[in-house]
Amino acid sequence: MNHGKYRLIIPFLAPALLLYAVFVLYPYASAVKNSFYQWRGVSANKTYIGLDNYRRLWDDDNFRIALSHNAQLLIVLPLVTISLAMLFAALFVQGGRGVRGADFYRVVFFFPQVMSVVIVGVLWQYIYHPNSGILNSGLRAIGLASFAKPWLGSAQYALWAVAAVVIWQSVGFYMVLFVAGMQSIPWDFYEAARLDGASRFAQFKDITLPLLWENIRVAIIYIAIAALDLFTIVAVMTEGKPNRASDVVARFMYEQAFTNSMFGYASAIGVVLLILTFCLAILLLILSRRERLEF
Amino acid sequence: MSDKVVTQLVDEAVRRHYTRRDIVRRGAALGLSAPAIGMALNAARPLPAFAQDASNPLGVDPAAGLEVVIFDGGFGNEYAVNVNTMYNALYPDAEITYTATIRLGPQFQPRFVAGNPPDVMDNSGAENLPIATLVAEGQLADLADLLAAPAYDTEGSSFIDTLVPGSQETGVFSGAQNVLLYAMTVYGIWYDQTWFAEQGYTYPTTWADMMSLCEDIKAQGIAPWTYQGQYPQYMRLLFDQMVPKQGGLEALVALDNLEDGAWLSEPVVAAASALRQLYDNGYILEGTEALSHTDSQAAWLQGQAAFIPCGTWLENEMSDLIPEDFVMVVNPSPSLEGDVVPFEGVGAWAGENFHVSEQGKNVQGGKEWLRLLFSKEGARFFSENTKAPTVVVGAADGLDLGVPFQSAADAIANAGDYTFASRYADWYPQLSTDSRDQFGRMMTGQASVEEALQAIQETADAVKADDSIPKYTREI
Numbered sequence: 001m002n003h004g005k006y007r008l009i010i011p012f013l014a015p016a017l018l019l020y021a022v023f024v025l026y027p028y029a030s031a032v033k034n035s036f037y038q039w040r041g042v043s044a045n046k047t048y049i050g051l052d053n054y055r056r057l058w059d060d061d062n063f064r065i066a067l068s069h070n071a072q073l074l075i076v077l078p079l080v081t082i083s084l085a086m087l088f089a090a091l092f093v094q095g096g097r098g099v100r101g102a103d104f105y106r107v108v109f110f111f112p113q114v115m116s117v118v119i120v121g122v123l124w125q126y127i128y129h130p131n132s133g134i135l136n137s138g139l140r141a142i143g144l145a146s147f148a149k150p151w152l153g154s155a156q157y158a159l160w161a162v163a164a165v166v167i168w169q170s171v172g173f174y175m176v177l178f179v180a181g182m183q184s185i186p187w188d189f190y191e192a193a194r195l196d197g198a199s200r201f202a203q204f205k206d207i208t209l210p211l212l213w214e215n216i217r218v219a220i221i222y223i224a225i226a227a228l229d230l231f232t233i234v235a236v237m238t239e240g241k242p243n244r245a246s247d248v249v250a251r252f253m254y255e256q257a258f259t260n261s262m263f264g265y266a267s268a269i270g271v272v273l274l275i276l277t278f279c280l281a282i283l284l285l286i287l288s289r290r291e292r293l294e295f
Numbered sequence: 296m297s298d299k300v301v302t303q304l305v306d307e308a309v310r311r312h313y314t315r316r317d318i319v320r321r322g323a324a325l326g327l328s329a330p331a332i333g334m335a336l337n338a339a340r341p342l343p344a345f346a347q348d349a350s351n352p353l354g355v356d357p358a359a360g361l362e363v364v365i366f367d368g369g370f371g372n373e374y375a376v377n378v379n380t381m382y383n384a385l386y387p388d389a390e391i392t393y394t395a396t397i398r399l400g401p402q403f404q405p406r407f408v409a410g411n412p413p414d415v416m417d418n419s420g421a422e423n424l425p426i427a428t429l430v431a432e433g434q435l436a437d438l439a440d441l442l443a444a445p446a447y448d449t450e451g452s453s454f455i456d457t458l459v460p461g462s463q464e465t466g467v468f469s470g471a472q473n474v475l476l477y478a479m480t481v482y483g484i485w486y487d488q489t490w491f492a493e494q495g496y497t498y499p500t501t502w503a504d505m506m507s508l509c510e511d512i513k514a515q516g517i518a519p520w521t522y523q524g525q526y527p528q529y530m531r532l533l534f535d536q537m538v539p540k541q542g543g544l545e546a547l548v549a550l551d552n553l554e555d556g557a558w559l560s561e562p563v564v565a566a567a568s569a570l571r572q573l574y575d576n577g578y579i580l581e582g583t584e585a586l587s588h589t590d591s592q593a594a595w596l597q598g599q600a601a602f603i604p605c606g607t608w609l610e611n612e613m614s615d616l617i618p619e620d621f622v623m624v625v626n627p628s629p630s631l632e633g634d635v636v637p638f639e640g641v642g643a644w645a646g647e648n649f650h651v652s653e654q655g656k657n658v659q660g661g662k663e664w665l666r667l668l669f670s671k672e673g674a675r676f677f678s679e680n681t682k683a684p685t686v687v688v689g690a691a692d693g694l695d696l697g698v699p700f701q702s703a704a705d706a707i708a709n710a711g712d713y714t715f716a717s718r719y720a721d722w723y724p725q726l727s728t729d730s731r732d733q734f735g736r737m738m739t740g741q742a743s744v745e746e747a748l749q750a751i752q753e754t755a756d757a758v759k760a761d762d763s764i765p766k767y768t769r770e771i
Contacts, residue, residue: 038763042407042424043432129590130582153524153585155741241525242584243732243741258400260724261428262763 028274034267041263053268063269065244066252069159070228073166073248074280078223081167082216085174090204092175093182094190106179110172117169121236124165128152152238155245162237162246166230174219181215182208217288221281228277249273301331317433352444353659353666358388361660362413364403366420367395369611370478370647374668374677375417381667389660398422407434412652415661417477419647426474426648427722431765435473436651441662442472447670454666462645462686465716468767475665476645477677479684481625481703482532482606483641488622488698490598498626500638502569505629509578512601518580520573521600523588527735528720528727530570533604534734535717536642537566537628543635544715544771551718552768553759558752567737567744569631574738584739589613596621606646610699611681624702627710640713641706645686719755722767729754 035053037046057063088109092102099105112120127134128151136148151161185208193203209216231250234240240247240255249269257266304325308318322331351357361382365375372395379391394413396402400422406412407424412434418424429435442455449457459479466474486498496512499505509519523529539547542562549557557563573579580600583591592613595603610623617623627641649668651661667673674690677683682696684704707714720727730751736742742750758764 040428040432042404042428043434044408044410045432128585130585131594136582150524150582150585153582153739155736241732242735242739255728259425259728261425 031267031270034264035271037264038262039264039267040261041257042261046264049264053265054272056265057268057272062244062247063249063252066240066247066249069246070230070248072159073163073227073230074224076163077166077227078220081170081174081223082219084167084171085178085219086212086216088171088175089178089182090208093179094200094204094208106175109175112169113172115169117232118236120165120169121233124161125152125237128161152246153242155242158238158242158246162230162233165237166226166233170223170226174223177215177219178212181212185211213288213290217284217290220288221284224280224284225277228273228280300325300327349445351663353440353663355386355659355663356657357386359657359660360390360392361415361657361664362392362655363394363664364399364413364416365393365395366399366417366423366647367397368420369608370677370681370683373680374673377676378664378668378673381670381673382664385663385667386660400424407432407652407654410654412655414655414657415649415651415664417647417649423648425724426650427468427765427767429650430468430473434653436653436655436658436661437471437473438475438651438662438665439472441475441666444662444666447666448672449670454669457671457688458669459645459686459688461714464769465644465718465721466648473650475649475669477647477649477668477674477685478645478681479643479686479703479707480606480608480646481641481643481706482536482604483625483627483706484533484602484604484629485595485609485623485625486602487598488624489620490601499629502572502629502631506572506576509573509576509601513576513578517598518600519578520602521580521583521586521591521595522604522738523591524582524584524586524735526588526731527738528731529588529604530738531720531730531734532606532642532717533628534566534570536640536715537569537631538562539715540628540634540636540640540713541565541631547715547717548769548771550755551722553719553723553755553766555756556752558748558755563748564744565631565633567748571737571744574740579738584735592616606642607683607699607703608646610697611683623699625699625706626702627706636713639706639709639711640715641710642716643707643710643714644716718767718769723755723758723764725758725764726751726754 034046036048036050038049038052039046088105092098092106115123128136130136130148130150130153133151135151139145139148149157151157189207189211190203193207198206229250230248231254234246234248234251235254238246240251250273253266253269253273256262256269304318304322304327307321363375363379365372375395376393379393382391383389392413394402397420399416399418399420403413403416404424407429418426418429426435442453444454446452446454446457455463462479463472463476466472466476468474491497496508499508512519535547538550539562542560542565546557546560546562549560550563580591580594586594589612591600592603592605592609593616594600596613596616596618605625607625609625610617627639630638649665651658651665655661669685669687671687671690674685674687675694677685678691678694678696682700684691684696684700720730733742733747733750737744737747759766
């Protein structure tokens with residue numbers, strides 16, 4: 001009986017495993033290997049240099065700048081994204097009562113999620129355009145000209161202008177995640193709470209939040225991992241400019257490889273990023289562990 | 296005894312696909328004499344056996360296939376298709392594999408790593424393969440025999456003699472001509488001739504005049520200047536001609552050769568300080584720092600700013616947006632006080648990097664393709680097709696290519712020997728990135744001239760001290 005089961009499972013799994021091995025595991029392994037070499041990436045010529053790439057990384061101020069941006073985003077992105085997503089989800093479905101037009105808003109908020117990151121990045125470049133962009137034009141039109149800034153050209157605002165786009169794009173996804181979670185909470189809990197005179201906020205705090213914890217936990221881990229990457233949006237919108245003010249580690253790694261021809265060094269950065277992401281995921285899993293509530 | 300070593304070296308070279316350069320290096324390391332290395336070279340990588348005669352001076356195998364890769368950028372690629380046709384007219388049996396793309400790096404890097412690169416490439420554009428790195432890894436063929444070969448359609452001249460003198464200097468790496476450059480570029484300050492005539496303005500030849508003209512323009516409510524804000528290297532490229540005009544070519548060469556303290560020298564400070572006045576006096580269009588290159592150029596075409604620094608690709612790049620009565624002309628940077636070079640000195644160099652792969656299957660065919668591209672016939676087609684001048688002397692004679700083309704041609708003619716091009720940004724990408732960023736800070740008031748130059752000097756020092764980065768030098 002079992003024998004027959006494996007005969008069925010293996011042909012189904014094998015192609016996926018093979019693809020995973022070839023396109024994920026093998027590149028990881030070769031990146032680890034390359035990180036111990038000096039390699040310029042345009043010939044097969046490699047020189048073994050031990051831990052030199054890692055030493056260079058330790059002393060590299062530009063790497064630290066990029067890493068510190070990831071660290072700031074690691075705190076801000078989950079906090080803001082999850083808060084907004086929770087707020088919208090609660091407004092739309094909590095306890096089976098949504099605000100007027102909730103279905104329409106759900107589609108509107110989810111929409112950015114179905115667009116490619118590159119398109120989102122280019123679109124927002126127009127929105128942030130210093131003179132003709134809708135943001136600055138709008139601010140000027142309502143008499144707030146002093147708030148109009150050269151967003152992506154400014155060392156002060158560029159990183160946060162990009163972060164705002166990331167939040168704008170991802171809120172919809174987590175809203176849907178939370179909506180699904182909230183819809184699985186039995187409505188009679190809320191009904192009972194309402195009979196006891198609990199406010200909408202109290203219902204949220206004492207019923208929704210604890211029962212939604214598993215979803216929130218997933219969201220935190222997803223967003224935290226995403227905050228350590230952000231290559232695409234930064235590469236499209238600012239390339240880390242001006243003067244590295246919006247740089248992140250993944251884009252810095254790309255620069256080392258494809259601009260500076262330091263593929264060994266870039267591999268070392270990739271390995272460090274992999275280790276950081278891995279540790280972070282485990283840490284968050286442990287920290288966010290709570291007793292599972294059955295309902 | 297040395298015979299045995301030669302045999303070993305030949306074996307090793309064949310087995311490990313050594314380039315001719317590798318063989319020389321390895322042979323020297325093994326202590327072989329020059330004739331012995333020559334023997335190994337001939338045995339491991341024989342030169343083409345095809346008869347070299349007047350019609351085939353490079354000894355091309357007429358039946359060998361040829362792979363051509365072209366950067367499909369501002370100049371398009373019709374001119375290259377034309378050269379393919381010329382090649383097949385000479386060698387009807389040669390099958391040409393042809394690719395025109397804007398993404399050279401991602402597409403062709405693996406081919407170089409695998410030792411199977413295309414034969415001839417126009418390696419240009421934002422995503423090109425880093426040329427200094429290709430040179431350092433011995434991937435590019437030495438084009439000495441092509442330079443000495445007879446020109447394709449200029450009777451009695453060698454190939455190199457048909458090109459603008461000095462135009463190929465930027466293709467020389469440590470004495471070897473690894474790269475040939477094709478399109479002549481003038482870099483300077485642009486304005487609209489029509490508007491200037493209306494206003495009764497003339498182009499200022501000194502920086503002091505530039506400042507007072509800027510004051511007049513500003514008083515009209517128009518920004519005197521803008522630049523490609525997201526890419527502050529456009530200001531740095533202007534600085535690259537102001538430095539040698541102030542301090543002589545040696546001041547620029549000192550930057551290229553990573554000399555100690557070069558970025559803090561007097562001519563460098565003078566040039567950077569002059570540019571910084573544009574910010575200090577409020578002459579730069581508001582929001583410039585957030586504009587892309589095309590955004591800023593469009594703003595300039597719309598008359599929002601009077602001056603912009605750029606190269607002669609500007610007309611092609613913006614061709615869709617040029618208003619009908621807008622007549623753009625290019626000029627050298629105005630003279631600073633104490634300049635040692637006359638006002639006419641200008642930034643000029645040849646662009647579009649063509650090279651032949653050392654490990655290509657048809658090295659001589661690649662050189663022959665370049666001989667046709669750099670012929671009068673090939674170059675005339677290019678200029679007609681793109682309205683841009685080439686390095687081939689006289690190829691565009693009699694063609695009417697418009698006012699911007701003429702202003703660039705005049706600028707080169709007036710400059711005589713005083714044309715300047717820097718090398719440091721091509722040789723050292725770290726220095727390119729950092730000088731770009733520091734010029735951005737300097738032009739937006741986030742760093743003083745001294746702070747910005749100090750920061751670039753530190754990067755230059757770090758590059759100099761880094762043994763993993765291959766170094767190049769140039770002579771005056």
